[in-house]
Every structure is written in C-alpha cells, then in structure tokens.
Amino acid sequence: MSQKIIETIDNELKMLVERFMENTNLEVATLIEASKKSDFLTINRIGHNMKGSALNYGFKHLADLGRSIEKAGANEDVENIKQLLISLKDYVARVEIKFERN
Structure with missing residues (x-):
C-alpha cells in the first residue's frame, strides 16, 4: 500500500473540502481530455x-502540482504534462486530509 500524502487543513474549511475534492477530480478528468x-x-x-484554489484551502502539495501543470501547459511540454498527470492522479488517490485549528 502506498504511503498517504498528508495535507493539514484549517478546521473551519471542513464543510467545503468535500466539494473542493470533487471539483479536483473533475479537473483531473478535464486535464486528461485536454492533454489528449x-x-x-x-x-x-x-x-x-x-494552484490558486489549493493555496486558498491550504493544500500545499496540490498547489505545487497546479503550478507545475500551469507552467507545462504554457510551455506546451507534452512529456512533462503526461508525468504531471500521473503525479496528480497519484496525489488524489493517496491524499489524506487532517483538520486542525489554526
């Protein structure tokens, strides 16, 4: 079993995170189609x-992926995009959200 990726999110955002993750899954599907x-x-x-949404919620690893995807898209870097999408799918499968008060 792969190790979880832990993201620590402010407890006040707990009610919004489920929808955020649903939207992230939709974005993954859209990115796959766009890459094709x-x-x-x-x-x-x-x-x-x-990148921006993830930073607003406190998802640091996801923000880093978003930043890299943004740059690869701007550079039309097909091979990097493919690798980043693999990393993004892996992230979504392994992310574990911990809620804490900030």
Whole structure:
C-alpha cells in the first residue's frame, strides 16, 4: 500500500473540502481530455486555477502540482504534462486530509 500524502487543513474549511475534492477530480478528468487534444490553453488555465484554489484551502502539495501543470501547459511540454498527470492522479488517490485549528 502506498504511503498517504498528508495535507493539514484549517478546521473551519471542513464543510467545503468535500466539494473542493470533487471539483479536483473533475479537473483531473478535464486535464486528461485536454492533454489528449493538446489543448495547452486549457491545461495552463486549469493548472493556474488549481494552484490558486489549493493555496486558498491550504493544500500545499496540490498547489505545487497546479503550478507545475500551469507552467507545462504554457510551455506546451507534452512529456512533462503526461508525468504531471500521473503525479496528480497519484496525489488524489493517496491524499489524506487532517483538520486542525489554526
């Protein structure tokens, strides 16, 4: 079994995190489709939005992935995008959310 990726999120956001993760799963699917079509604009946009949203919620690892996806989309870096999507799917499968008061 793979090791979990722990994200520590403010307890006040607990009610919003489930929907955020649902949206993240939708973004993964959209990114996969965009990569199949070499739609770099969509990849760049979703990466940018993912980075910002993840930072707002406190998902540091996800924000880093979003930043990298945004950059790879801007550079039209097909091979890097493929690797980042593998990493993103792995992240979603392994992330464990811990809620704490800040």
